Amino acid sequence: MSEAVFPVTEFEDRADRAQRLMREQGLDALLFTTEAEVRYFTGFRTLFWQSPARPWFCILPRTGKPIAIIPQIGAHLMASTWVDDIRTFAAPHPTDEGVGLLSDALNPYAVVGMPMGRESSLRMPLIDFERIKVTLPGTEFRDASALVQALRHIKSETEIAIHREICQIASRSFESAPNLFREGQSLKSAFRRFKIDLLERGADDVPYLVGGAGPGGYGDVISPPTDAPLKSGDVLMLDTGAVKNGYFCDFDRNYAIGHASDAIRQAHRKLVEAANAAAAIARPGKTCADLFNAMTDVLGQSDGGVGRMGHGLGIQLTETPSLTAFDTTVLQERMVLTLEPGLDLGKGKMMVHEENIVIRDGAPEFLSTPAEPDIPVL
Amino acid sequence: MSEAVFPVTEFEDRADRAQRLMREQGLDALLFTTEAEVRYFTGFRTLFWQSPARPWFCILPRTGKPIAIIPQIGAHLMASTWVDDIRTFAAPHPTDEGVGLLSDALNPYAVVGMPMGRESSLRMPLIDFERIKVTLPGTEFRDASALVQALRHIKSETEIAIHREICQIASRSFESAPNLFREGQSLKSAFRRFKIDLLERGADDVPYLVGGAGPGGYGDVISPPTDAPLKSGDVLMLDTGAVKNGYFCDFDRNYAIGHASDAIRQAHRKLVEAANAAAAIARPGKTCADLFNAMTDVLGQSDGGVGRMGHGLGIQLTETPSLTAFDTTVLQERMVLTLEPGLDLGKGKMMVHEENIVIRDGAPEFLSTPAEPDIPVL
Incomplete structure (x- = not known):
């Protein structure tokens, strides 16, 4: 076709x-x-x-x-x-x-x-x-x-409508987490259930699904799932690039299994706050570096080892520009971007959070349904 | 991981x-x-x-x-x-x-x-x-x-075992066709159901799923599905590259919706016969060209516009060598290959058929459960 x-x-x-x-x-x-x-x-x-x-x-x-x-x-x-x-x-x-x-x-x-x-x-x-x-x-x-x-x-409104659709499909799947993920389930099985849920809700494909789980955070953000079972106290993160009509969403969500420590609750709040701080200033005329700086100001540290805190989104899972300190690309209307603050939690653990937005004349439009500051406990 | x-x-x-x-x-x-x-x-x-x-x-x-x-x-x-x-x-x-x-x-x-x-x-x-x-x-x-x-x-036995597993998962999904596909269903929905079935049976991922449907055959073998509904008399083909532990299967199956014409029945028989003719001579010492020629001998024509009639399989959906008239790569034990005869049916229509095999010291091992000569009617 x-x-x-x-x-x-x-x-x-x-x-x-x-x-x-x-x-x-x-x-x-x-x-x-x-x-x-x-x-x-x-x-x-x-x-x-x-x-x-x-x-x-x-x-x-x-x-x-x-x-x-x-x-x-x-x-x-x-x-x-x-x-x-x-x-x-x-x-x-x-x-x-x-x-x-x-x-x-x-x-x-x-x-x-x-x-x-x-x-x-x-x-x-x-x-x-x-x-x-x-x-x-x-x-x-x-x-x-x-x-x-x-x-x-710069995306057309037709492209943006497709992005919106796949982002909303993924948002619904993430909201179904209590039905999909549970303590004792292997990470592989959790990923499989999530992928099936995305397809059932209308995603054409799920080319990208990575994540991790562990107490006090996860080790990286690019690994395929293991057979390890989810344990009470784990933070579970899934980051999905699902596709509709050839266009990607790319965002993640974090969940606490059983209970969340104060440190994890606080880290999650900070990440959501950082993404919101970037969204709050995301206007035509601002730069990628401005968004990056708005996030690091909230986080009090750089990028958690990821190298950037967001990027363009479209036909590809990641497109230019990059949200880094050195990318001075000027934002324009109809740019589709991810906001992806990350926190290095020490001891080889990290957490990331991601949203998808469109730059508009005024406040940006959220394509993903924005996460609440409180980490959901499953 | x-x-x-x-x-x-x-x-x-x-x-x-x-x-x-x-x-x-x-x-x-x-x-x-x-x-x-x-x-x-x-x-x-x-x-x-x-x-x-x-x-x-x-x-x-x-x-x-x-x-x-x-x-x-x-x-x-x-x-x-x-x-x-x-x-x-x-x-x-x-x-x-x-x-x-x-x-x-x-x-x-x-x-x-x-x-x-x-x-x-x-x-x-x-x-x-x-x-x-x-x-x-x-x-x-x-x-x-x-x-x-x-x-x-040359694959290791560990690699071959993974190939066998994903090929068997896909074989089971193809055998479930009567539960997955039906007249009136859109091609998109058929593809989605098939993908979910593969995941439920243990595929880690389905990065590749293409195919087509139409009366008297389909137009090509690389298209994503459309919203067109399956009609009685259509030939439906799905070609899947599903993945387990990072290794692919790559084979297809054809189905007749409602009923099959004599021409389609005959084409299907010929394609299965061609794949079997190649498998019958696939031994260490034979060449890729030998397999290609064994298939064209049965088909009475070349490659249906595909350019080859099979290829290597592994970490990638397609790897070298190619089953063409000019590829004189000598077959060796533990090569994993696809046999993919294609028929140009005229009027812009075609049919392809595909199996996955391992070259052994003696008859090859089929990784996919070989198709029967009669096209299944759903």
Whole structure:
């Protein structure tokens, strides 16, 4: 299925905004090899990117629609998008997986922008990319990470509506915690029940679910669940990136199993207070660093080892910008962000808390139903 | 959680096999930036790779254990693996996301192998990779795709046992089709019910579920489900990559809704016959091309536009080798493969069928419970 949830004007608008920036920056074309960017400009959505076997390419020229240069297996699905110019190659192929077609397609352009900077990767064999550069000695390849990231910072109301829907699904699942989690249950089983609850409430998928549990906090925020049983006195945290129509939510909730110590109650209050302090000043014109500082002011410490306290959200679980002391990206209306304060509790333990918001002209809109200051006891 | 399902000897053996090949090929170290490779050599398993924000690096020197060069957020989880030398950097970072640390770590090595060829990608900013090459003018970076792929072709019995478990979970879910799918149900709802069934039966995750439905076959094999209702006469296909302990199954099943035409019955028989014909000759010493040819002989046509008729399976949904006419990889014991014959049915319709097997000394072991020739009618 193509992105039928979006009208064609959504893609026209994305291309138009990109092309305006391309003209300003002297770029003749943009080249993309990665899922999020190809989807953003074409509407081509498939889980098939999980197979590393075949490269996929998309070119956005300075005028007109994107050009798709893709393996034959994707032709039928790509034809359902707004893209007209679909060039296919046989893949796997013994000697040429799209390199010839891609070189020909890039040939007219003197300056080609592509994501090469922060948060980017090259989803094609490095050897093939080098071959293309050799084939096109007159072509300059230039970093266009910031251009594409800036575009994707600002969501359309259609994108925001999808975010809202998946955030509300996850909020309902988190509210069902008393029915899902209990002392003695293994962490793995708790995660499985939560995932099923998300699907039953309408999530299309739950690509990301991590967390932890332990007395006095957990060790990190990126681990898959173990078979260890939940014990009275544990703090349980689940952090989910669930998906609807290809867009993520990304927030977590903490629960105390049986009872909560004063230290944990206090830490939870502080985390909620920190997120609310950032939300309270989140307006167009403020910066990511401002939000970061608002949170550290409440917490009295930095980021609990996570490296930042929130980030952009969209097609990907995490997108730019980052809420750090050094990210001076200026907030604009319709940015979707996570607020994710973290506390180092000492002795290798930590706690994090996360909400999802949209920057508005005025107070931000909470997409996740905001957590109460008191940690829920299950 | 680290790969607690594996004894440390599993990782020692992987490193040892790699290092023997490195010595043969004159490589002083291997450099990895991608999830599957970092996990294969370290045991570091997390869904956090879905966040593109931070690069992760692993170096395997010619002797000794791997070196992990990772963002601080991963230090706790990496410490639970067999890796001792864990070097962390602050990420996100305004100017240096591990480039300095990585350059220092690579400095002692004259020839560094890394995946640059078929099926590889570079999961770090291209600009940062170029900076490292400039910092280390005496270092030669050489393609080591084939080396790493050859290692990963051969699974341990521990890996195979996990594959068997997830393939059997998926087989049970497919057998439950009469309880899960029905005429009038939307394809989206059918997919959701199937995913929940997989989770309830013990799958950790269902990262991949694609398919289609339609009269006389479906249009492709990579699409997410639509809201269209299943109609009598439709052929329904679901192709799942479900996961247990970080290892995939990857196979599909076809069902006829209400009734099946003779053409569809015949196509299904032919597909099952083709997979069985490949399995019948799948022995150490045969090649991938032999299996491909065994299938095309039955089908009387090539690959239905998919480009191949099976592939390796493991940590990733698809791994090398490919079952194509040109892939002459020689089969060896303990290779885990999918057999995936496809039929172009004309008028833009197709059908595919897939099984998962292990190459053994003698007849292969089916990991998926093999499909019957008659298409099940629901």
